[in-house]
Amino acid sequence: MSALEIPYVYTPREDTGLTNAKLGIWLFLASEVMLFGALFSTYIVLRVGAPVWPRGASILNVPLATLNTVILISSSVTMVMAWAELARGQFKRHKLYLALTILLSFGFLIVKYVEYSTKFHHHLFPSKSTFLAIYFTLTGLHGLHVLGGIVVNTYFLGPGAKMWKTEPQRFMGRIEVAGLYWHFVDLVWIFLFPVLYLL
């Protein structure tokens, strides 16, 4: 494939101050906002229309979810640290933080797995009530996003890291973009947690 030189891959365009990828990821996140927005809207509609709505805590495991919140927040910090270390030129420490982020993401999914399996064990399925249905849909979709983040971050930890040697500037941009995505996944959880578990 003959590579074309597409402008503003490395450096921001003067009038917008942005690289293509940076603008792209924000637009993508905007669409993600609408995706989760529709699901939150569904939640509101279902809840307002329901004669009774269970307190999340009466069905779901709040301590586990709190643990997961802490894990995800921590992973967000390690992710932003991974970027900061890269900005300082500390490639090794960057790798360490990125690995830590991936590890924490796996931790999140494991906790989620435990949560799900207890639910299934107690025959709590989406068919049981709309509360459980929206719980499984929202957390499931969020879980898929976590999985996506793991794939992306693992790529940058492994084969994608080669770019640091050849095009450090561009690699930093990529890590920043991956970070933006990851923080968004964290941000969604920050809303999911109270909405599903605490209210």
Next chain:
Amino acid sequence: MKKNVILLSLLGIIVIPGIALAASISGKVVFNGKVPGLKPLDMNADPMCAAHHKTPPMVEILVLGDGNSLANVFVSVASGLPQGKTYAAPKQAVTIDQNGCMYIPHVFGVMAGQPVVFKNSDGIMHNIHALPEKNRQFNAAMPGTLKETSKMFDKAESYFKIKCDVHPWMGAWARVMDHPYFQVTDKKGIFTIADLPAGTYEIEAWHEKLGVQKSKVTVGDKESKTLNFTFTAPSK
């Protein structure tokens, strides 16, 4: 294993009519009790249906003949047939007519794998909505111009409803059998189950509203026995 079964069943087809001849059980089903004043079906919902009938037909939950003989009772061998024997389904189709916005017959049996032909004598749209649990449900429309359509049930299954959504009152009961020893009573309440091998059988009689009755009977070779059933409406 599978081969053996097929062989055996093939053997069965050839052998049964030749050797294990013709024990039969027959009898009469009657209704006992106060005959309720039933409503006629209100077919005004579709004027084309109403136009088919000079006087509105009665609902079919209780169809009685002279002396309160009870029609539409599904009589079949419930148990006692030789173990592990399989019966081939006849090639000839069971025909159900949609006539005057009613199913004729109202209760029918069919063997698994036997074709069922639904006819549309009315020339108006009906849809055949079969609601079995084990077999695949289907919901097939029959526009007025479509005169017949063929369906098949693959698995034996207990009584289930077939209905028409366009004409809510239209309903038929079907049962898918894995053997050929069954019959639905006519208006005289008579049934005959013939060509049985000698043995002891449990005979089941089922009515859509009055439930199930079972009775044991032993028949020898070439013997004919009589077995009568009496259904009573439950007291309040």
Next chain:
Amino acid sequence: MSSGHHEHSEQQEHHAEPGFWQKYVFSTDHKVIGLQYGFTALCFLFFGFLLMLLMRWQLAFPGQALPVIGKFFSDSSMPGGIMLPEFYNSLGAMHGTIMVFLGVVPLAVGAFGNYVMPLQIGAVDMAFPKINMASYWAFFVGGVVMLVSFFVPGGAANSGWTSYPPLAELATTGQTLWLLGMVFLITSSLLGSVNFIVTIIQLRVKGLSFMRLPFFVWAQFVTAFLLLLAFPPLEAAGVLQLMDRLAGSSFFLPSGLVVSGQLMHNSGGGTPILWQHLFWFLAHPEVYVLILPALGIVAEIIANNTRKPLWGYKSMVYSLIFLGFMSFIVWAHHMFMTGMGTVINAFFQTTTMIISVPSVIVLSCLFLSLWGGSIRFNTPMLFALAFLPMFGIGGLTGLPLGLTTTDLHLHDTYYVIGHFHYVVAPGTIFALFAGIYYWFPKATGRKMNEVLGKLHFIGSFIFINGVFMPMFIQGLAGVSRRLFDGGASYYHAGPVLKLNVMMSVSAWCLALAQLPFIINFFYSMFAGEKVTSDNPWQSTTLEWATPTPPPHGNFTFTPEVVRGPYEYSVPGESSDFLPQYQPVKG
């Protein structure tokens, strides 16, 4: 990007000639992807059109066996050539879905947007070529899933292209495939729209400010925003309906449903109205996704063939932006009959009336652009001109549907079908034809045949009106849409029933009228008149500055824009057009 750039790319081509697969199938070149989109979408457009021809047989001659072709269909769709209502419903649902999501949008956005837009802004390619390729292949997979759904037991989705629950949730397997297919199509659109927006913002060449963008680029820009922000809610809705169908949840199902006399054992607690909200949150902006690129194409062609600037370019642009914005908050006018309270009803009626204003402005500007022009009646221009009154009829008939008083009678009747088909069929699709005739020389180096083109135009114009105009009459008579027998069961449809035959005959003639196009398309591709110049229409915009057809990387020089997009017949100039990239004299 420097002047050294194209040497560099030439070098690349010399020692790494890409193979067939990379060049034509898994290409990252926006032009190849654009053509892929174009071919695929035209095939789907044709296929969707065939579905409609089948339906029109049933509507004209209800219950009669379809001669000759009828016997090729299975017993579960057309036993003995007699169409079954469930198959008719499948045809209806899939005609809508295919035309909108697999035909018009991919052609208008995927094909024209991809091919023309980067050229018009002087870019070497899209900002993310690989994502562009992924977008096409997601679209392709979605299309395949939709096609496969025709062959599963129970047939394709048959609950309307709107897939309203509970009907859609009680439907056969085809509906599940429909939902899966939609998830792919939505993913494709999202990838595409991010790419379009970034490309337009970031890759404009020097001097090409926003107010110098060709109107077509503006149209694509606003369209991309609509796709980006309106599609995700439908994706969410699709996921929810999949959950309902596969995991037994009850997002769209209330409790106590009794289907065919059987009480359903779902948990309940959901509401079918929720689906309508999420669906129309997309589907109303989607209407503008269909129409805006068409307006863009028409504007380009009108400016070029009147040899004068577009009248009111700026107000057109602002109207476009306003239109895009408003399209997000009018959706519930599709739901007037769901039992709406006064306040919300008044809100959506008002926004609906407001959105008609920018549409009128854009259309007026296009009409007024003709004044003082020196009009060339070539085939693209004929289609573009016909677009104006056709879109006008489509827009005007939207008024009685947008006012609840009159909608009370017209809601869900053939009036609605007539209305949106005028917008999309003689509207958008005419514009797309115009675009094909207009940009064909750029893509192939050959012009399409004018005689065949005009034949195509005249036939299409007459018969398409024959198909859709009677629908307004049927609608006024109160004939509901989606009726398998075309209304024969209803007394009030009696007087207008005979129109069905006329409409169907027109539809079949319309099909015949497409033959010249198909012949022309393939004939001209291989044996059409070769163009002698890179700019055969003597146009001003940047896509004509490239070699014909443009190579990978597009431009042989670094373009720089010095003026607005439509500098035709500038007083005091010797030539009647001043390309955007032609340096200022002196």
Next chain:
Amino acid sequence: MMLEWLHKLGLPPVASVHGVAVDVAQAGVHWLMLVLFVGWMGYFIFVLFRFRRSRNPQANYQGVKSHFSTYVEVAVVVAEAVLLLGFSIPMWRQRVEAFPSASQATVIRIVAEQFAWNIHYPGPDGIFGRTDPKLIDLTSNPLGLDRNDPNAMDDITNVNQLHLPVNKPVIIHLSSKDVIHSFGIPQMRIKQDAIPGMSVPIWFTPSVTSEEMKKKTNDDKFQYQIACAQLCGLGHYRMAGYVTIESQEAFDTWLDEQGAKAQTSGDDAFWL
């Protein structure tokens, strides 16, 4: 005049009190459309003729200079505002907020199902009996009416046969058993979706009896029909209900007949 044209085109005669206002709005909006379209087309054809290349080889860079189009646009906005504020919003308010009192109206429940309209009259006591989906039996009890409920004793139900007295407001509580249907009677200029899980009230006042309409249209076969307007499955196309508008006396007689029918038959609950 516009209304005459629309009737000629196919608009069915109006048969309800509010329908007259609907038709006035219909005519108004079609006038607006016609004027705009004819104006545009006149201009369009003139321009295509006047500014064709052979007649006008040199285009004018400036184009139109007058502000006429602006005035047209303002006029369109004003016309739309009149239609919206003068007709549409008040009309809707009247539709959904100004319900007649139940004592002065015929109150009916209609429950749609695939593919029939179940009509439910409350009977002389004016109170609808309790219904329960668990009790539904399509042959004998399509509404799932609880026969043990005293209010249900005198309730009258039937399928697809809607009788209404003329010149008296009707309130219909509309719902559905299974999927979304849409209740519409074209001559009454009324339409409303029947949505499962919801009960939506609508009201209108029929003003022309079936017999009068037969004379008016010169057609003995004239029949008011409920037309399902929302795709509801394979039988959607023939989900027609039959509406009879009659004098109050005729309606009362019919209702009594129906009540008598419901009373005499089925003496034993078991067989119901």
Next chain:
Amino acid sequence: MHQEHSAEEVQKHVRTYLVVFVMLLALTFVTVAISRLHLGVFQSIVLALIIACIKGSLVALFFMHLISEKKLIYGALALTVAFFIGLMFLPVGQMITAVAL
């Protein structure tokens, strides 16, 4: 050119991140604690959402550097927020005010 990140600048960033981290943790525990108080439904919803919004803003502003982002991004996000609000309130508004019973 891309802005060069001096060591001190990054160090400053890192300090911010840690502060934000601590705040996020604290707020997490606060919101869990509040939910245990069993306040009225309305109060607990408002409180929980306020806290969630604060936490979300912290993440967006500092981790995602939205506090020093370009105008274009703000514009795109403003548009998104506008439609988000419509999506959030219009459907439920329609349902609450519906004439249905």
